[in-house]
Amino acid sequence: MIGRFKLTNVSRSIAKINARSCSLLQKGWRRLCKIVANYLDLIVLNSILGRAPEISMNLFYLFVSLLICVSTRADGNTRTQVKQSTERVEPNIIAWRRDFHEHPELGNREIRTAGIVAKHLEALGIEVKTGVAKTGVVGLLKGAKPGPVVALRADMDGLPVTERGGLPFASKVKTTFNGRETGVMHACGHDTHVAMLLGVADVLAGMKNDLHGTVKFIFQPCEEGPPFGEEGGAELMVKEGVMENPHVDVVFGQHIWSNLEVGKIQYRPGGTMASSSDLQIIVKGKSAHGATPWSSIDPIVVAAQIINNLQPIISRNLNISQNPGIVTIGSIHGGNRFNIIPETVELMGTIRAFSPGDEKMLSDRVKQVALKTAESAGATAEVKIPYSVRCPVTFNNPALTEMMLPSLKKSAGAENVTMMPPKTVAEDFSFYQEKAPGLFVFLGGMPAGGNAETAPAHHTPDFTVDEGALKLGVETLANLALDYMELSQK
Numbered sequence: 001m002i003g004r005f006k007l008t009n010v011s012r013s014i015a016k017i018n019a020r021s022c023s024l025l026q027k028g029w030r031r032l033c034k035i036v037a038n039y040l041d042l043i044v045l046n047s048i049l050g051r052a053p054e055i056s057m058n059l060f061y062l063f064v065s066l067l068i069c070v071s072t073r074a075d076g077n078t079r080t081q082v083k084q085s086t087e088r089v090e091p092n093i094i095a096w097r098r099d100f101h102e103h104p105e106l107g108n109r110e111i112r113t114a115g116i117v118a119k120h121l122e123a124l125g126i127e128v129k130t131g132v133a134k135t136g137v138v139g140l141l142k143g144a145k146p147g148p149v150v151a152l153r154a155d156m157d158g159l160p161v162t163e164r165g166g167l168p169f170a171s172k173v174k175t176t177f178n179g180r181e182t183g184v185m186h187a188c189g190h191d192t193h194v195a196m197l198l199g200v201a202d203v204l205a206g207m208k209n210d211l212h213g214t215v216k217f218i219f220q221p222c223e224e225g226p227p228f229g230e231e232g233g234a235e236l237m238v239k240e241g242v243m244e245n246p247h248v249d250v251v252f253g254q255h256i257w258s259n260l261e262v263g264k265i266q267y268r269p270g271g272t273m274a275s276s277s278d279l280q281i282i283v284k285g286k287s288a289h290g291a292t293p294w295s296s297i298d299p300i301v302v303a304a305q306i307i308n309n310l311q312p313i314i315s316r317n318l319n320i321s322q323n324p325g326i327v328t329i330g331s332i333h334g335g336n337r338f339n340i341i342p343e344t345v346e347l348m349g350t351i352r353a354f355s356p357g358d359e360k361m362l363s364d365r366v367k368q369v370a371l372k373t374a375e376s377a378g379a380t381a382e383v384k385i386p387y388s389v390r391c392p393v394t395f396n397n398p399a400l401t402e403m404m405l406p407s408l409k410k411s412a413g414a415e416n417v418t419m420m421p422p423k424t425v426a427e428d429f430s431f432y433q434e435k436a437p438g439l440f441v442f443l444g445g446m447p448a449g450g451n452a453e454t455a456p457a458h459h460t461p462d463f464t465v466d467e468g469a470l471k472l473g474v475e476t477l478a479n480l481a482l483d484y485m486e487l488s489q490k
């Protein structure tokens with residue numbers, strides 16, 4: 001019995017260690033270990049009874065080898081496969097990225113880009129739907145095994161920015177935007193997003209037989225906001241049913257970031273990027289000669305009072321210990337001559353918040369302050385919030401963020417994954433997160449050793465990213481999908 005005890009303990013210890021080392025498959029793995037442990041008990045019993053002890057010991061060693069072998073395969077193999085496949089497709093990812101960079105297209109006009117995307121997905125045997133939300137492409141990769149539907153998203157649009165700098169694949173595209181001639185540039189890095197998601201499609205299509213679920217690839221147009229008078233972007237994709245048929249259980253996305261070093265990933269649970277609503281306030285007064293202001297109701301003075309009265313909303317109404325928020329007036333138009341008091345003044349601005357509650361509060365207070373300030377002067381104000389665009393808070397589901405953190409750390413290395421402060425820019429990925437739990441992370445795109453303070457900002461003519469970042473982006477999204485599927489088996 002002593003021998004049996006010892007060997008059983010050994011087998012259980014190995015099982016324990018291995019089970020810990022492959023947390024993603026813990027449940028199934030424990031079951032396997034239990035079977036093996038029981039079998040070892042039987043062998044030991046035989047050896048105690050004097051039946052062919054050398055065969056029993058050989059079998060024991062065989063089982064131990066099997067245990068170690070299977071345990072390394074469980075977690076490491078998938079990851080190694082992702083890494084190797086990513087390395088294999090890296091030259092293609094870079095080539096796609098350069099091609100998209102050289103041929104950027106504005107929002108709702110991504111016809112060439114969408115064509116290349118659809119063609120590649122089809123070549124991989126992925127079910128493809130085109131023309132979603134105008135130029136969007138949705139690919140469906142059905143794994144051989146049942147499991148959740150995981151959506152992965154990339155945005156495809158460029159910006160009306162004229163590129164500077166001497167990249168051999170710099171954009172020379174020109175267009176007319178809002179009546180003015182301008183260059184078109186991938187000045188937010190969406191070229192890299194499309195290329196990386198095509199790479200992910202390649203990697204995961206090669207693992208189709210092992211996939212526990214379905215991957216929905218969302219190639220979205222117009223993230224930067226639709227041209228005036230048009231619908232577009234994530235909001236329209238959701239409206240056209242991208243989160244249904246099949247219903248999406250979880251959605252992942254990433255944004256390359258020009259002042260975060262290559263190899264790093266940043267994340268944040270909860271409010272990560274701000275909600276954004278534009279606003280318009282039209283102040284109506286009474287016109288008069290500039291020399292007889294007493295006979296006017298001066299909308300310029302009222303507009304100035306409104307701007308001042310809006311300032312305490314952030315300092316006195318918002319709980320800044322929880323979340324930041326912003327009220328900015330970015331343009332003011334009124335009058336056309338120095339000695340005429342005009343009848344109206346138009347103010348345009350933006351409101352940013354990090355929770356749906358704050359978003360509503362800030363919007364209500366701006367309306368109230370504008371209306372009452374105007375009223376107190378005998379003027380009127382018309383307030384439109386949103387005026388033309390609204391984007392909800394990019395809210396990373398906290399439980400999902402916690403659940404997927406080990407996956408991020410395995411892709412980038414634990415020391416390269418850090419929590420970030422909230423970003424006051426907005427991202428329409430939030431519309432998907434209103435329909436399913438989602439996680440949106442930031443991928444370093446600044447060359448190693450670069451200066452985050454001076455790295456060219458997004459949306460500027462000098463914006464650039466280090467292509468060395470793309471590999472990690474592919475691995476990150478592929479591993480998020482695979483790990484979520486594995487975790488869902490439990």
Ligand SMILES: [Zn+2]
Nearest residue numbers: 188224458459
């Ligand atoms: Zn942007």
Ligand SMILES: [Zn+2]
Nearest residue numbers: 188189190255
């Ligand atoms: Zn962007």
